[in-house]
Amino acid sequence: MSATSVSGAVLFTDLVGFTEFNDGRGDGAALDVLDRQRTLVDGVLGADPDARVVKEIGDGLMIWFEGTADALSLSLELREAIETARTDEGFPLAVRMGLHHGEALVRGDDLVGSTVNIAARVCDLAGPGELLASEAVVRSAANGSRPRVMRPVGPARVKGVSEPIWLHRVA
Secondary structure, three states: OOOOOOOOEEEEEOOOOOOHHHHHOOHHHHHHHHHHHHHHHHHHHHHOOEEEEEEEEEEEEEEEEEOOHHHHHHHHHHHHHHHHHOOOOOOOOOOEEEEEEEEEEEEEOOOEEEHHHHHHHHHHHHHOOOOOEEEHHHHHHHOOOOOOOEEEEEEEOOOOOOOOEEEEEEO
16 A cells, blocks of 8 residues: 655644643543643644644644744744743643654554654653754754754654654754
8 A cells, every 4th residue: 555755844742741630630621721722722823734733642732744944933832822821821731842854654634654753752752841853853944054943952762763863952
């Protein structure tokens, strides 16, 4: 079976402490948090035809961007929107994010492949309120020059990937 390949950036998000929040506050409150998160995401992505939520994975999201520069910009906007909601509106949880650029295979409405896997693993390494991006994102977005918003973290081993992934903290 042949699959279509697409090039772009994959962002994974994860709400830090969601399981504990759900345990302490209950399913209704947890559902409210997920609905609020989706409202924030939809507000940031807007009608951008080059960005879409591929799927919701529990309290996390997988988002696809055709352009890497847009992926960086919109990922930062999303992080800021969630941080603002935490400060101004009592949104209870911080978000961690991981962004990677490369090829992915289209499988129905889903995307699969190593680019997707690496983006998920990069997200796992991020701390609360942090956006980590791979070197592939930096190279694709900057055309060879390092964006000022990037701070090198260094190489990291990620589960299931044989070579270290160079990471950058997006300021």
